[in-house]
Amino acid sequence: MIGKLSKQEVILxxxxxxxxxxxxxxxxxxKRLNEEFDPLYKVAEDASTVxxxxxxxxxxxxxxxxxxxxxxxxxxxxxxxxxxxxxFYEPRSDAHIVDLYVMPEYRRNKYGQKLIDYVMKEAKDxxxxxxxxxxxxxKISTDFYEKxxxxxxxxxxxxxxxx
Numbered sequence: 467m468i469g470k471l472s473k474q475e476v477i478l479x480x481x482x483x484x485x486x487x488x489x490x491x492x493x494x495x496x497k498r499l500n501e502e503f504d505p506l507y508k509v510a511e512d513a514s515t516v517x518x519x520x521x522x523x524x525x526x527x528x529x530x531x532x533x534x535x536x537x538x539x540x541x542x543x544x545x546x547x548x549x550x551x552x553x554f555y556e557p558r559s560d561a562h563i564v565d566l567y568v569m570p571e572y573r574r575n576k577y578g579q580k581l582i583d584y585v586m587k588e589a590k591d592x593x594x595x596x597x598x599x600x601x602x603x604x605k606i607s608t609d610f611y612e613k614x615x616x617x618x619x620x621x622x623x624x625x626x627x628x629x
Contacts, residue, residue: 476542476577478584481532486521488541489534493517496567503601506624531561533584535568535577543568545581549592559594561585566598582614 481489500507524530524546535543546565552558568578589596600607
C-alpha cells in the first residue's frame with residue numbers, strides 16, 4: 467500500500483539518459499491530463515517521437531534540470547526545469563518548472579513537494595527564483611503551488627487568428 471511507504475523508500479535523483487523513455491511516459495500522462503483542462507492542449511500525434519528527443523536533450527543540457535522520484539526500479543515522478551536569464555529584472559535568473567508529474571498512486575505523500583524542494587535548492591545555488599506555468603483551469607495545481615508559497619504574477623491569454 468502506497469500510503470504506508472516511508473518517505474525514504476522513494477529517492478530523488480538527477481535523471482540519466484537511461485530514464486528517458488519512462489520520463490516520456492510520465493510527461494505524456496501529464497500532457498493528456500492537460501487536455502482535460504483546455505482543448506488547446508491537444509496532444510500531438512507525434513508527441514512520442516518528438517518527446518523522446520526533448521527529454522534526452524533536457525537531461526543532457528546545462529540549461530535544464532530533470533529530477534526523478536524513484537521507488538525501487540520504478541520512476542514514479544519527474545520534474546523538468548529550464549534555467550532562464552531575466553535580462554530586465556532582478557534576480558537575473560529563474561528556474562522555470564516546465565513539467566511536474568507524480569503517478570496518482572504516489573500522490574499525497576509529499577513527493578511533489580520534495581521535487582519542488584530539490585528545485586528550490588538548485589535555484590538558490592543559481593541565484594534565481596522558481597516560476598511555474600500550468601493550465602489556468604487546473605485547480606489542483608493552483609492549490610498545490612499556493613500551498614507551497616507560490617503566487618500568481620502572470621496571465622496568459624490566447625486567441626485564434628480570424629480567418
